Every structure is written in structure tokens, then in C-alpha cells.
Amino acid sequence: MLSKIKPLSLRKVRIEDAFWSARLETNRTVTLPDVYQKCKKTGRIDAFKLNWKPPKPNQPHVFWDSDVAKWVEAASASLATHPDTKLEKLLNGVIDLIVNAQQPDGYLNVHFTVVEPEKRWSNLRDNHELYCAGHLMEAAVAHYEATGKGDFLDAMCRCADHIDTVFGRGKGKKRGYPGHEEIELALVKLYRATGERRYLDLGRYFVDERGRRPLYFDIEARARGKKPYEYGASHQAHLPVRDQKTADGHAVRAMYLYCAMADVAAETGDKTLLAACKRLWKNVTHRRMYITGGIGSSKDGERFTTDYDLPNETAYAETCAAIGLVFWAHRMLHLEPDGRYADVMERALYNGVLSGVSLDGSKFFYVNPLTVHPKGFRFMYAAYFEPVRQEWFGTSCCPTNLARLLASLERYVYSQGKNEIYVHLYVAGAAEFDLAGSKVRLTQKTQYPWKEKVRLIVRPEKPAEFTVALRIPGWCRAASLKVNGRAVRLARITKKGYAKIKRLWKSGDTVELTLPMPIEQIQANPNVRMNNGKVALQRGPVVYCLEEIDNGPNLSEISLPADATLRARYDKDLLGGVTVITAKARRRDDSLWKDCLYQSASSKTKVVNIRAIPYYAWCNRKPGEMLVWIREG
DSSP states (O other), X not given: OOOOOEEOOGGGEEXXXXXXXXXXXXXXIIIHHHHHHHHHHTTTTXXXXXOOOTTOSSOOOTTHHHHHHHHHHHXXXXXXXXXXXXXXXHHHHHHHHHHHTOOTTXXXXXXXXXXXXXXXXXXXXXXXXXXXXXXXXXXXXHHHHXXXXXXXXXXHHHHHHHHHHHBSSSTTOXXXXXXXXXXXXXXXXXXXXXXXXXXXXXXXXXXXXXXXSSOHHXXXXXXXXXXXXXXXXXXXXXXXXXXXXXXXXXXXXXXXXXXXXXXXXXXHOOHHHHHHHXXXXXXXXXXXXOTTSOBOOBTTTTEEOSTTOOOSTTOOOOHHHHHXXXXXXXXXXXXXXXXXHHHHHHHIIIIIXXXXXXXXXXXXXXXXXXXXXXXXXXXXXXXXXXXXXXXOOSSOHHHHHHHHHHHTGGGGTEEEXXXXXXXXXXXXXXXEEEETTEEEEEEEEEXXXXXXXXXXXXXXXXOEEEEEXXXXXXXXXXXXXXXXXXXXXHHHXXXXXXXXXXXXXXXXXXXXXXXXXXXXXXXXXTTOGGGTTEXXXXXXXXXXXXXXXXXXXXXXXXXXXXXXXOEEEEETTSTTSEEEEEEEEEEEOGGGGTTOSOOOSOOOEEEEEEEEEEGGGTTXXXXXXXXXXXXXX
């Protein structure tokens, strides 16, 4: 195995944090029930009764199973940290429906059981059978880990057994793989939960087979009497995974594939897969990622395009893609404990993920642009973008994905290695570890990301020698550290982004970490032509934006001097409590432009006050313009 560290289970972490607790409570009490009701109202849940008959309306869709599965996973994770008899009853009812929908041979998919049973496994490229099966497997593992009940897990093992008889390199099997990756990583989870090696081998097969010639999607198209078309990188099947050098195609699919590659590498020791992951990581984070942690810049195919192509107003940056980046970063972090992975995980969490859900937990963004002008921005679900979050989508992968990530946030805060405790995220609360022959309780106190102080109290059952590794964020250039009041030279103990404090720990030992958070004007690489001559504001891990409600319309007229005095102030009454940034900027005087489209460059400017809010909180008040990248000047 290549894994160096392992995440703690949800039950061993408790979050009591000024920033995150309210969001997790909203996810538990608003988002989870709301998503359940939407799945119920739209027919997604009742579809598992298998009673749809034509010409009855509301035909089960090919991806409906996945939405229900992600709700089950989210509800299971929630129960692990917050027992709730009402939620448990709902969950048991849904699981009973799913298990009872399974066919005698182990097959489980609503659409291809009641709508097109004759088309099972005939179009892996476009239909979502393996994708849905993967999400159901993930949900079953989460349910088993949360409750100890094995009925759903057993059903999904039977499903995996069936899939294993259909796909592979053996005689009579299909040499296929999914159009939308997901089952690959799910099979690794199923292996970890059951110890059944066949599931790991099947997951590895799906990873290894992808992109091999002849291309399976061409073979199945011809078998359906269809002419193959050039799908290429859209499905990450243009090359075998070890030969892929750039992140291409549908961004969410890419993230799930890369997660699976990391998982298979971790379990099998395959260093060629790890090398491919690291190469792709560099391409994504150095050339194809927005400052918010958003990825997938094009609406056309919801995909990556080319290096440095990061448009702002037409940015797609699907919420699910940022969530997928968190999943991948977390896996890379456990293959190679390095702060650069945790930095990206944090960037995506605080910006590109949280922006996808309203503060009240009931409305969502599918796409996350960095510039919005309501009258001109094309949107996926309307002729013109109304900059308001939606209650639901026809394709509602994002709301369900958000619910499951937030319900399991505890998993991302800490990890444990051999006689090592890793702290990745600064979130107030506590965690319990078993290491060095002793139980260790770690308490974290902080008001991060608004304040720079982090205090950790270490309480081993008995004195023991081990290492506490604290991430020094890449955005922080002047961190300082004290242990029991005595200063520690960070340069001596910091390696790959983590300050490693090795000592004989006694109960009550205290670590104080200071992470200064100056407001910075961030520039983009000059190759990001859309942002030349522009800056973005960032403080700590939080990226900021201007909104029309604070700064008036035509935000593109505003320019920010390089020497502008930027002030941070916490406003407890704004947007649930946020730190805002204020400054004096310049704004073009447009009074001379009435009935004039072009004229000699003689525009005057005036000094104005601007106020920036965290990007994740935009569009929680009055709809209007929004801008991340501000003109310099």
C-alpha cells in the first residue's frame, strides 16, 4: 500500500466551530430534509417501487438512482454524528425500497428495469448504469459505517458480483467501462468495507481498460447500429490513463476518475498510477483551476478546455466539479502528505464549494461564474441567467453532492499516521486518536478563517512520544508557533507544508499557531489573458468579490490602485457573520457617455468607496452584478 496516513472516522471528530457549525446544522436540518422532499416530489424515490408503466408520465431517468443514493449517503453520514430517529426512519424506508428493487441476478437500476430492460449495458458511454451503481455502493458503505447494518451493503455486494460477471477481460465478458466515471472509486470503498479483493480488482480493471484500443465506445455504438463519433477526451477515454498528461473533458467525470486512480494506487502500490495522478494534479492546479477552486471552464461539455483558458463571465465551474476536486485532493493528501494538496482542498471548500449553496441551505448554484451581469450571462437552465440560486434542477447532482460532502466534513479535518497526528483544516472542535499505545484527545479552538489564532490542547491518556503535524497554509508567509508558551522555529520543523512537532506529550500541553492574514491583491499568471491588468482580493483562504448591492451597477468600471489601503472588518450582522474588505477605489464617470458608443479617451474618474464580501456568500441578498477580478489602476 502507498497510503501514508488515514482519515479519522466521522465518529471520532466533533465540530464546534463558529464558521462551520452553523453551516453543518443548516445542512442537517434544512438541506437534507429538503433534498429528500424534492426526490420524493419528483418521483426519484418512488421510482424504486418499480411500478412505472407507459404511457404513465414521469418516466424514471437514467441518473435518478444516483440522486437518491447521494441523499442516502448524506443521511447516513449525518446519523453517524447526530443520531436522529426521524431521519433514521426516512432512511430505512428509502433503503428498503432500493433493496427490494434489486433483480434476482443482482442487477439494480430503475430505468433499465422498468423502462428499457432490453437495453441493459448496451450504451455505457451515454447511459449511467455503472455511474448509478457506483453511487449506490458508496451510499451502502456509508450506511454500514454509520449504523453497522449490513442489508444495503449486502445488496450492493450482490450488485457488484453481477457487474463482475458482465465486465472484464475474461471469456464472454464485455471489455467496457463507464461513460461517467464513479463506480471505480466506489468499488475500492466496497473492497475496504468488505475485504473482498474481487471488488478492488474490478475497480482496477475499469481504470486500466479506459482508453485502450479498440475503443469500447466505438464497439458498442456499432453493436447498436450507430456510427461511432469522436467523443475523445470528453469521457477521458482518448488515451490510457497512465498516458494522459492534461486534464481533459467533463470536469466532474475527470475528478471521479482521478479519485479512483489515487485509490487504486493506494491499495495496490501502483506507482505508475501515482505518477499519472501527480502529473494531472499539476496540470489542473497550475493551469486549469480558478482562484475559487472551481474547475471546468466551458459550458460546452461542462469541461476543461486548454491551459490558462479561465474566462470569468462564461465560467462553468460546476459545483460538483469543485466537490470532486476536494475528494481528489483528500486522496492525494493521504498518498503523499503534502500541504499543497490540503491548500487546494481548503481553497475549494471555502470558495468554490460553499458558493454552491445558499446560506439558508435551500437553494443552489449549478455553475459558479466569477463575473455576473444579469442581462447578458447565458445560463444552463434559462435563456438568460437570473443570478439567483435555484431550489432544484432537472439534473440535480449538485444539491445531493453538497449534502453528502457537508454531512461528512469531519472526515477532512484530521488524519492519522504511525505515531502522527495530522491537522489539515483549522476547525474548532475535538478529535480522538489511538496512537503510541495511548488514546489521545486533541481539542482545537479557533475563529478561523476570520481570525489568525489557532490553539490546540493535547491530552494523551498517559505521557507519550508522537508527532503533531500542523499544516502551514501556502497563502501564509509569516506563521509563528509556540508550544507551552515557548516559541518554536518553524523553519526547522516544517516539511512539505506541515510543521511537525515531535515530543513527549503530556496531558494539557498547548500549541499556539498564528497565521497572519493580510489582505492581498492577487494577480493571475499572465497567460490567463482574461485577467491581465486585474487583481482579486484574498484574505486567508477566502476569496472576495464585489456585489452590485454594495457597490452599484457596472462593476467593471471600478479600478483598484495597487497602493490602496485595504481594511478588514468583521460584521456579525451581515450574511451570517463575515469579514468584509473596504477600500477607496476609482470609478469611471459615465455621465459623458450618453448616446455615445465610442469617443476619444478622455473619461474622467472619481474616488469611490468599495466593499467586498466573501465569494461564497454572493447572491444571498438582492440579485445583481458580481465581480471577482477587479481592474488595476
